[in-house]
Structures are given as structure tokens and as C-alpha cells.
Amino acid sequence: MRKSLFAATLIAASLTGGIAAPGFADAGHTGAQSGRGSSFTFALLGDTPYGAAQEAAFPLLVDDINADRDVKLVLHAGDVKSGSSSCDDAHLTATLKQYQTFADPFVLTPGDNDWTDCHRAAAGGFLPTERLDFFRRTYYPVAGRTLGRHPMKVETQARDRHHRDYVENVLFTEKRVVFATVHVVGSANNLAPWAELPGGDRPELRLAEFEAREAAALDWIDNAFDIARRTHAPGVLLLLQAEPTQTEGFAAIRERIVERSRAYGKPVLLVHGDEHVQESEPNYAGVPNLTRLETFGDTASQWLSVTVKPKSPEVFTWEQRTVPAA
Numbered sequence: 621m622r623k624s625l626f627a628a629t630l631i632a633a634s635l636t637g638g639i640a641a642p643g644f645a646d647a648g649h650t651g652a653q654s655g656r657g658s659s660f661t662f663a664l665l666g667d668t669p670y671g672a673a674q675e676a677a678f679p680l681l682v683d684d685i686n687a688d689r690d691v692k693l694v695l696h697a698g699d700v701k702s703g704s705s706s707c708d709d710a711h712l713t714a715t716l717k718q719y720q721t722f723a724d725p726f727v728l729t730p731g732d733n734d735w736t737d738c739h740r741a742a743a744g745g746f747l748p749t750e751r752l753d754f755f756r757r758t759y760y761p762v763a764g765r766t767l768g769r770h771p772m773k774v775e776t777q778a779r780d781r782h783h784r785d786y787v788e789n790v791l792f793t794e795k796r797v798v799f800a801t802v803h804v805v806g807s808a809n810n811l812a813p814w815a816e817l818p819g820g821d822r823p824e825l826r827l828a829e830f831e832a833r834e835a836a837a838l839d840w841i842d843n844a845f846d847i848a849r850r851t852h853a854p855g856v857l858l859l860l861q862a863e864p865t866q867t868e869g870f871a872a873i874r875e876r877i878v879e880r881s882r883a884y885g886k887p888v889l890l891v892h893g894d895e896h897v898q899e900s901e902p903n904y905a906g907v908p909n910l911t912r913l914e915t916f917g918d919t920a921s922q923w924l925s926v927t928v929k930p931k932s933p934e935v936f937t938w939e940q941r942t943v944p945a946a
Contacts (some may be wrong), residue, residue: 658931660794661690664924666697666893667731667917669715671705674920678718681920684943686723691925694722694768697893697915698731698805698861707738707746709754716758719767726768730755730788731861731894732806739814748814749829760787783836791844795930797855800844802837804860806894809869838876845880855887855935862894863912874905881910887935893917898924898940913938
């Protein structure tokens with residue numbers, strides 16, 4: 621028997637710009653216990669499964685998370701495959717089928733291996749923007765609804781007339797904490813040349829994609845913090861694939877996160893993957909209430925259990941978990 625589904629809330633009015641209209645509407649309790657308790661727990665993954673061995677082991681990871689009665693949600697920080705494996709339809713679809721075996725809602729933000737790096741010869745030499753279109757159609761088939769055997773409703777930036785392509789940027793609240801996924805990827809956030817693309821790089825297309833997605837990301841970050849401020853949320857969680865460093869491709873996004881986190885003053889958890897090193901960094905970028913949390917990567921045997929306690933000073937805590945051997 622699956623665990624009680626997690627309560628979600630939706631923004632009541634449709635988006636007319638980069639900022640959501642004030643107010644929330646109850647999306648309805650989807651489980652008998654979804655509105656109860658003072659805390660909840662979600663599973664955090666990223667950069668998995670990588671290669672045939674992890675794809676074969678992935679069902680054990682799913683079973684371990686599904687068996688944890690505390691977990692109400694699964695977050696994945698991007699990269700559904702390795703950078704050297706094929707970006708073809710069959711491979712991407714096969715991994716999606718594995719994600720659909722999670723009992724709870726499954727929330728995914730794209731990674732660079734999922735589209736940006738598909739120009740690589742080892743990945744098939746695909747045009748990255750074509751693969752991004754396919755990824756959106758395949759992994760976000762219903763705008764405003766997650767994956768998983770028991771999906772939940774979420775707000776999506778695709779409802780904003782200025783950013784209609786960005787179905788992958790979603791937002792929801794639980795226990796009044798605001799969660800938002802923001803499409804920010806490795807490979808310099810798609811500024812790295814598509815050097816292995818047949819016929820060579822297409823800088824105009826690549827830069828146009830970057831600029832539009834960066835604009836959407838900045839608006840979505842503002843949207844998350846504006847909602848948190850209006851609703852007096854006790855915390856904010858942002859899920860990105862790549863860490864927003866001070867390097868080219870990330871500087872504006874990093875600056876916006878730092879600025880809004882400092883002004884917000886309450887706990888902000890910046891979650892990402894990409895580097896395959898599980899670590900945390902309090903006081904990130906010199907902001908006392910901002911913590912960076914990187915999940916495990918390149919493994920199907922480890923994950924993070926993250927608990928949200930809105931009434932606690934830190935709001936977010938986590939534990940490392942290892943999948944028992946078969």
C-alpha cells in the first residue's frame with residue numbers, strides 16, 4: 621500500500637507576468653494524513669542512473685524509497701543519464717519509465733546531460749535544442765502535474781505568457797514552505813560551445829536559448845520569494861541542477877538568489893547536483909540564512925532523506941541513506 625500523498629497548494633490566479641498573482645487555493649487533500657503533522661520528509665536524488673549497472677540497480681533504490689513511510693515526495697536534481705550515453709528517444713523514455721515507478725510524486729529539473737551535452741558524439745551528436753523540446757514533451761507531458769505513480773498538482777511557469785516554454789519550472793508549497801525548481805544546468809548553463817555537433821557549433825541558437833532561459837529563471841526565482849514574503853513562509857527551497865557559481869553563465873542567477881535570500885532573512889536551501897559530491901555549505905555566498913546542499917550523484921545506492929520542520933530554527937535537516945544490498 622502506498623504512503624499517504626502529500627498535500628499541495630496551487631496559486632489561485634493564472635500568471636500574467638513573471639510574478640504570480642497573490643493568494644493560494646486549496647488543491648484538495650490527496651491523502652488521509654496529508655494535512656496533518658508538523659513536519660514532512662522527501663527523498664533527494666540527482667545524476668542517476670548513470671550507465672547500465674546503475675540502470676539495473678535503480679529498482680532497488682526505488683524500492684528503498686517507496687518503503688520509507690516518512691517520504692512523501694521525491695526530488696531529482698537533474699541528469700537522467702551520463703554525458704557519454706545516448707540521448708536518443710529510446711534511452712530517455714526507458715529512464716522515464718523507471719521514474720514512474722516511484723509511488724510518490726516525482727519532481728525533476730533537467731540537467732545538462734539531458735539535452736545541452738547531447739551534441740557530443742558519444743551521446744549521438746544531437747542538436748541540443750531539439751533534445752530539449754523532446755525532453756519537455758516526454759518528462760512534462762501534463763503541464764502543472766508531476767511524474768510518479770501518484771502525481772500531484774503544481775504551479776508551472778508555462779502559464780506565464782512571457783515564458784510559456786518553461787513547463788519544467790514548477791512551484792508548490794507544503795507546510796507553508798515554498799519549493800521551486802529552476803532550470804539551470806552545467807556546461808556553463810549552455811554557454812559551452814556545442815563543439816561536437818555535426819557541422820559545428822551554432823552560437824546564435826545557443827545564446828538565444830541561454831538568454832531566454834536565464835530570463836525565465838530570474839523571474840521564477842523572484843516569483844518564489846515574492847510568494848514566500850506574501851504568505852510569511854517559514855522557508856524556501858530552490859532546486860537547480862548546477863551550482864550557480866560566480867563564473868560565466870551563472871553570475872546573474874547567483875546574484876539574484878543571494879540578493880533575494882538576504883532580503884528574505886529566513887532559511888533558504890539551495891539544492892543542486894552535477895558535481896557528484898554530497899556536501900553542504902552553510903552561510904553560502906556570505907548569506908547567513910542561505911545553505912547550499914548538493915545531493916549524491918553517479919550512484920544508484922545512496923540518497924538523501926530531507927525533513928522539513930517549519931517551526932524549527934533551521935527548517936531543513938537531512939540524513940544520508942544507503943540502499944541495502946540485494
